[in-house]
Amino acid sequence: MSADPLLNVIDKDLESAPTIEDDVEDENITVVRVTNESTNFRDEIAMKMFKEYRRRETHVT
Incomplete structure (x- = not known):
């Protein structure tokens, strides 16, 4: 594949x-x-990502 x-x-x-x-130590x-x-925030993001993954996986043909 060419660049x-x-x-x-x-x-x-x-x-x-x-x-x-910047010196922002x-x-x-x-x-x-x-x-x-x-924890809830992280789990909510993970669940949204998984649902999106599953949605895309079912639409791939």
Whole structure:
């Protein structure tokens, strides 16, 4: 498979783009607490992804 010429142009643009580095060490997450809310949120996302996967799988012919 040949490479998409547009992707090569975008890659070159990104290589020459300036980078922004922030000194935000104070904002790094150091502890994650498991809560019912976060567990439910994660499970809800996983279920939506699975349902979408199953929906697409049944439409593939």
